[in-house]
Amino acid sequence: MKRRFAALIVAAMVLGNTGLAAKQPAAQARIELGRRLFYDADLSRDGTISCATCHEQHHAFADGNRAHPGVTDEPGRRNVPGLANVGQFTRLTWADSRQTTLERQASVPLFGTHPVEMGMSGMEADISKRLGRDPCYGLMFAAAFPHQNKVITFDKVAGALASFERTLVSRSSPYDRGQLSAEAKAGQALFRRHCASCHSGVNFTDQAYHRLGPIDPAAQDQGLMEVTKRPADRQRFRTPPLRNISVTGPYWHDGSAPTIFAAITRHELNVPLDDLPAMETFLQSLTDTSFMTNPNFSLPRSACGKAL
Amino acid sequence: MLRALSVGCFMLTFASTSAAAQMPQTVVCAAQVTPIGEYASWNQAAPLAAGHEADSPAVLTLGAASQISLAPTPDVHYAVRPEKPGGSVSYGGLLALDVASAGTYRIALGSAAWLDVIGKDGPQRSTAHGHGPDCTGIRKMVDFALTPGRYIIQISANGTPSLTVLALAVK
Numbered sequence: 396m397k398r399r400f401a402a403l404i405v406a407a408m409v410l411g412n413t414g415l416a417a418k419q420p421a422a423q424a425r426i427e428l429g430r431r432l433f434y435d436a437d438l439s440r441d442g443t444i445s446c447a448t449c450h451e452q453h454h455a456f457a458d459g460n461r462a463h464p465g466v467t468d469e470p471g472r473r474n475v476p477g478l479a480n481v482g483q484f485t486r487l488t489w490a491d492s493r494q495t496t497l498e499r500q501a502s503v504p505l506f507g508t509h510p511v512e513m514g515m516s517g518m519e520a521d522i523s524k525r526l527g528r529d530p531c532y533g534l535m536f537a538a539a540f541p542h543q544n545k546v547i548t549f550d551k552v553a554g555a556l557a558s559f560e561r562t563l564v565s566r567s568s569p570y571d572r573g574q575l576s577a578e579a580k581a582g583q584a585l586f587r588r589h590c591a592s593c594h595s596g597v598n599f600t601d602q603a604y605h606r607l608g609p610i611d612p613a614a615q616d617q618g619l620m621e622v623t624k625r626p627a628d629r630q631r632f633r634t635p636p637l638r639n640i641s642v643t644g645p646y647w648h649d650g651s652a653p654t655i656f657a658a659i660t661r662h663e664l665n666v667p668l669d670d671l672p673a674m675e676t677f678l679q680s681l682t683d684t685s686f687m688t689n690p691n692f693s694l695p696r697s698a699c700g701k702a703l
Numbered sequence: 704m705l706r707a708l709s710v711g712c713f714m715l716t717f718a719s720t721s722a723a724a725q726m727p728q729t730v731v732c733a734a735q736v737t738p739i740g741e742y743a744s745w746n747q748a749a750p751l752a753a754g755h756e757a758d759s760p761a762v763l764t765l766g767a768a769s770q771i772s773l774a775p776t777p778d779v780h781y782a783v784r785p786e787k788p789g790g791s792v793s794y795g796g797l798l799a800l801d802v803a804s805a806g807t808y809r810i811a812l813g814s815a816a817w818l819d820v821i822g823k824d825g826p827q828r829s830t831a832h833g834h835g836p837d838c839t840g841i842r843k844m845v846d847f848a849l850t851p852g853r854y855i856i857q858i859s860a861n862g863t864p865s866l867t868v869l870a871l872a873v874k
Contacts, residue, residue, distance in 0.1 A: 434788075435790060436787070436788070436789050436790035436793060436860055437790030437791050437792060438790070439790065440862075441792060441793060441862035441863075442776065442789055442790030442791060442792035442793030442860065442862065443789060443790070443793055443815070443816070443860045443861065443862045444860075445787070445790070447787075448787060448860075464815070466862065468815075525790070525791060525792060528791065529791075694784070694786065694788075696784065702784075703784065703788075
């Protein structure tokens, strides 16, 4: 029964994203275009970094490093978040309340300078120039945006990327299927008691900004305050979602917690150390291996009927 | 589970997955350091033009660094599509490494370019990755457990047309 219910939820979510696409060829074309762009390093200054360079499918579209340097080798400041169910989030990134849509957020890695990631600041025109050299891209943009002119713009790129990202649905973990071991169930009970006020909902995040521990005015990263300028927001960061946490480490906004155990203990919960393995077992049950192997999310092998 | 191993002044991380996460941490350097020991040839790299086709790779000399000239990515025809292909404005190329005895082999690069090692049974899984000795210019090192035979080394997503490469046997 639980399995059937979970399947219905998955079907509803996928239909919400791609079922519409089946009825609307342009919507499907936007997803396909977005997938190709997600893996295309021509969206970076020197062609070395694509979205997928940092968002790797086998890490549930996280990275596996504390932070990832950009095209100029400037060190990254914050840990790369996974993208499972990212289409459901209205607050994106660790601590930037301006990023409320995937379309808007795309400009952060492409054009951002704090730090430089893909390094395209001042080079927006190069995006259309580079992509426009490939006739297949011309066809794909025309199919994805059929009622617009044929000019390739960053807005179209961002729209296509967002369409693809909304298909990144992860709802097939042992937890979703109701296949928790006795230890995981014990861990779930602890989790509900001690963690679920912030790590709440189907994605285990309240999407709110919190500060853990005392304020450190000298910290390199002042969190949400860097955007809002409000002292009350100093070192507040968005509660990270926990789906696929076993493959998205290291943890914390700066990647400074190397293990799940380290991340849990840093919360200074009133939980006996002996109980933490059960909680970790529960968190491991949030791993959706099908999400990491779904061929619809991987590096595309062809476009316009030809091998890439 | 990843575990870190400190070896001298550089670090490799052992990976349980494929050639994943070949991204070393960056280090801020006040001055360049001359590589020593098995990396001593790094600063005397001999020029070598990488191949454009999988059947005509340039052959690396084990233990001797090469200053590789690469081609624009659209001109390179890889044996297997790289996991990180690089954009049309990036550079890539094809190299070969002949392995005479089974063991662990390390490929050191002067950039964060992606590399795939292709054997007769397909892409090889890396066993460790990390950065070279600090401030030597050795930006990235990836280890592979290889058996005797010829391997194609695919370089992709490099930001410049030139790259120093050193292949060596790990003792």
